[in-house]
Amino acid sequence: MSQPAPPPSRRPRVALFVTCLVDLHRPTVGFAAIRLLEQAGCQVEVPRAQTCCGQPAYNAGDRATARDLAASILDAFSGYDYIVAPSGSCAGMISHHFSGLFDNDPQQRTRAEALQAKTFELIAFLTDVIKITTVPAVYQGTATYHDSCSGLRELGLKSQPRALLASVSGLALKEMVEPETCCGFGGTFCVKYPDISTRMVSDKTRDIAATGADTLLAGDLGCLLNMAGRLKREGSPIKVRHIAEVLAGMTNDTPPIGEARG
Amino acid sequence: MLATSPAFKQNVKGALADASLQKALAFTRPSFAGKRTAAVAALPEFEQLRDVGRDIKNHVLANLDFYLETWSANVEKSGGIVHWCSTADDARAAVLAICQKAGAKTVTKGKSMISEELAINDHLEKHGIEPVETDLGEYILQLRKEPPSHIIAPAFHLNREDWEESFRASHTDLPEDRVFGERRDILTEARKKLREKFLAADVGITGANFLIAETGSSVIVTNEGNGDLTQTLPRVHIVLASIEKVIPTLEDACTFLRLLARSATGQDMSVYTTFSTGARRPADLDGPEEYHVVLIDNGRTGMIGTEFQEMLRCIRCAACMNHCPVYFTVGGHSYGWVYPGPMGSVLTPALIGVDKAGHLPNASTFCGKCESVCPVKIPLPKLMRHWREREFERHLAPQGMRSNLAIWAWFAKRPQLYRMATGLAARLLSWLGRGKGRVASLPFAAGWTAGRDLPTPEGETFFARYARAQREGKL
Numbered sequence: 261m262s263q264p265a266p267p268p269s270r271r272p273r274v275a276l277f278v279t280c281l282v283d284l285h286r287p288t289v290g291f292a293a294i295r296l297l298e299q300a301g302c303q304v305e306v307p308r309a310q311t312c313c314g315q316p317a318y319n320a321g322d323r324a325t326a327r328d329l330a331a332s333i334l335d336a337f338s339g340y341d342y343i344v345a346p347s348g349s350c351a352g353m354i355s356h357h358f359s360g361l362f363d364n365d366p367q368q369r370t371r372a373e374a375l376q377a378k379t380f381e382l383i384a385f386l387t388d389v390i391k392i393t394t395v396p397a398v399y400q401g402t403a404t405y406h407d408s409c410s411g412l413r414e415l416g417l418k419s420q421p422r423a424l425l426a427s428v429s430g431l432a433l434k435e436m437v438e439p440e441t442c443c444g445f446g447g448t449f450c451v452k453y454p455d456i457s458t459r460m461v462s463d464k465t466r467d468i469a470a471t472g473a474d475t476l477l478a479g480d481l482g483c484l485l486n487m488a489g490r491l492k493r494e495g496s497p498i499k500v501r502h503i504a505e506v507l508a509g510m511t512n513d514t515p516p517i518g519e520a521r522g
Numbered sequence: 523m524l525a526t527s528p529a530f531k532q533n534v535k536g537a538l539a540d541a542s543l544q545k546a547l548a549f550t551r552p553s554f555a556g557k558r559t560a561a562v563a564a565l566p567e568f569e570q571l572r573d574v575g576r577d578i579k580n581h582v583l584a585n586l587d588f589y590l591e592t593w594s595a596n597v598e599k600s601g602g603i604v605h606w607c608s609t610a611d612d613a614r615a616a617v618l619a620i621c622q623k624a625g626a627k628t629v630t631k632g633k634s635m636i637s638e639e640l641a642i643n644d645h646l647e648k649h650g651i652e653p654v655e656t657d658l659g660e661y662i663l664q665l666r667k668e669p670p671s672h673i674i675a676p677a678f679h680l681n682r683e684d685w686e687e688s689f690r691a692s693h694t695d696l697p698e699d700r701v702f703g704e705r706r707d708i709l710t711e712a713r714k715k716l717r718e719k720f721l722a723a724d725v726g727i728t729g730a731n732f733l734i735a736e737t738g739s740s741v742i743v744t745n746e747g748n749g750d751l752t753q754t755l756p757r758v759h760i761v762l763a764s765i766e767k768v769i770p771t772l773e774d775a776c777t778f779l780r781l782l783a784r785s786a787t788g789q790d791m792s793v794y795t796t797f798s799t800g801a802r803r804p805a806d807l808d809g810p811e812e813y814h815v816v817l818i819d820n821g822r823t824g825m826i827g828t829e830f831q832e833m834l835r836c837i838r839c840a841a842c843m844n845h846c847p848v849y850f851t852v853g854g855h856s857y858g859w860v861y862p863g864p865m866g867s868v869l870t871p872a873l874i875g876v877d878k879a880g881h882l883p884n885a886s887t888f889c890g891k892c893e894s895v896c897p898v899k900i901p902l903p904k905l906m907r908h909w910r911e912r913e914f915e916r917h918l919a920p921q922g923m924r925s926n927l928a929i930w931a932w933f934a935k936r937p938q939l940y941r942m943a944t945g946l947a948a949r950l951l952s953w954l955g956r957g958k959g960r961v962a963s964l965p966f967a968a969g970w971t972a973g974r975d976l977p978t979p980e981g982e983t984f985f986a987r988y989a990r991a992q993r994e995g996k997l
């Protein structure tokens with residue numbers, strides 16, 4: 261006699277942390293994240309009071325501003341099962357740095373710790389928490405994937421994006437040499453030290469081009485804008501996209517980064 | 523050593539335009555990382571060793587007075603003399619006094635970064651004593667009057683042609699037809715010259731990778747054997763060591779030796795690992811008659827008890843710079859003082875002042891690679907961020923950046939207004955990039971557009987689009 265199936269558990273309530281760059285620059289990534297989360301059985305909400313995770317202030321040494329912004333995120337994102345961001349860098353900021361901002365405020369610190377335990381980068385959340393292994397997307401092309409630093413080294417994001425990309429029909433993945441080397445974006449670093457940053461991103465685009473891939477994917481919009489900007493400056497035809505756009509099958513919704521609808 | 527760290531940006535410009543430097547950097551770049559990866563993969567317990575190494579160092583730093591006193595007592599017991607020096611000046615004076623008392627004319631030197639911190643060569647020369655660097659890389663730098671650009675491979679920035687050129691310029695007895703086709707030819711030439719110096723030297727100066735409290739020993743780790751000749755042939759041996767080099771036991775030394783060479787060069791062990799304990803005893807076959815340790819603080823105790831204390835765990839393996847994409851872009855000299863790369867970006871502001879070295883902790887993307895390879899798990903990006911906090915508090919950060927940040931923060935704290943501002947910005951930028959999806963130049967983003975186009979936004983912000991979709995019942 262077979263066991264009765266367990267009652268379906270409630271759909272997890274996920275709050276989307278859109279990130280300021282996606283909000284300003286590429287809303288499609290946010291909608292792709294919503295589609296992927298809903299496909300995975302989540303109920304997605306987008307708290308309206310969110311702006312930025314505070315990383316620009318935090319990395320500029322302005323702890324007070326970073327703390328203020330973190331505090332408003334604690335308020336805006338309380339009461340959800342999970343907080344998910346389509347960015348390793350912003351998810352890492354919340355999950356690895358928020359509690360340290362409240363060293364002198366035990367109450368807020370406890371709240372931050374609770375929040376950080378529930379905060380995930382989109383791809384890691386889909387694979388490690390919801391445990392999806394495939395997506396129903398189609399993409400015709402050869403892609404190379406850049407491991408953005410925070411996702412890789414803070415959050416351990418390495419095999420997950422590759423596993424999901426492998427399930428996209430029509431897509432072939434071709435690794436570049438040193439996919440783990442920083443692209444030279446580094447937030448305000450790229451405008452504070454443009455000479456160094458430009459050289460770093462040129463090394464990166466050289467490695468990207470050497471793969472022969474027609475598409476470059478990554479999981480962080482900052483890095484993508486940097487690499488796309490350099491590729492376009494070099495006149496490269498390589499298409500640059502956030503990985504979520506491909507996984508959600510939304511590449512027809514918007515042209516590649518740095519290109520016009522043609 | 524005079525710091526050029528304040529001119530970091532100019533240094534970088536020069537370094538990027540220096541074809542020979544860029545060639546040397548590109549040539550060495552893949553090798554260090556590859557060798558370390560292989561060495562680490564061959565030792566399954568390497569990760570645990572990193573934790574052990576970190577914990578030993580933390581324990582020492584919490585009990586530094588005890589271990590230094592124990593070590594010092596054991597040095598004296600074995601016939602050595604410890605010179606406690608608070609400042610670089612004190613240390614220079616101590617070294618000079620020992621050399622003068624020994625009637626030294628020539629002093630041989632093993633590779634030592636702390637000796638660069640003291641600029642000891644200049645000081646000795648000024649007082650009529652000839653210092654001779656015996657590490658191959660340091661030797662060529664001495665001929666070229668250049669500082670090291672790397673903490674374990676000091677002549678990292680030179681190509682083989684540069685070596686040949688320096689030898690031809692300095693070794694005036696060189697026959698014109700001498701060929702320098704390979705590394706071996708360079709070695710042979712240096713060896714010939716250095717042998718004379720080794721035998722002539724009255725005093726030998728070395729650094730120390732570790733000081734062992736339980737035995738009073740100093741340890742040097744080298745690949746060339748020059749350190750051994752430096753410390754055993756002359757009548758007097760001076761060890762230069764900073765206070766954080768002390769570790770409790772021989773057992774601990776073994777832990778660090780297992781970490782050090784693998785992290786540094788990808789070797790299981792360096793070729794020579796030499797322990798020196800005191801002066802020569804009657805039954806010893808060799809060794810110096812006098813054994814001195816010049817123990818140097820030079821600003822380090824000021825780091826204890828602060829957020830920078832963790833930096834004092836550093837064992838100077840160079841893994842952080844060997845894996846640093848910024849280091850490989852700008853080279854070691856750009857950092858402008860003794861210590862380059864990520865470890866220098868944390869240590870230099872502590873030793874020469876963040877007002878002078880403020881660029882260094884800022885010139886990092888926080889990619890985190892350094893921290894991921896550091897054998898004693900120093901959170902280098904976090905410590906660089908702490909320097910940025912100090913700069914921000916002291917208003918040392920550039921005013922422009924500060925006010926931009928303030929304007930942005932003002933909006934970011936007010937979601938309603940923020941939505942309006944971003945909505946406007948997204949539309950404006952999108953309009954600028956109409957028909958192309960990017961702009962090639964933008965006055966207020968000159969730093970960005972100097973080397974790359976600026977991809978422009980889709981046009982409507984996420985929140986505007988989301989609200990519209992909700993209104994239209996599409997969500």
Ligand code: SF4
Nearest residue numbers: 836837839840842896
């Ligand atoms: S900071 Fe770490 S990786 Fe860098 S030299 Fe020191 S011990 Fe080695």
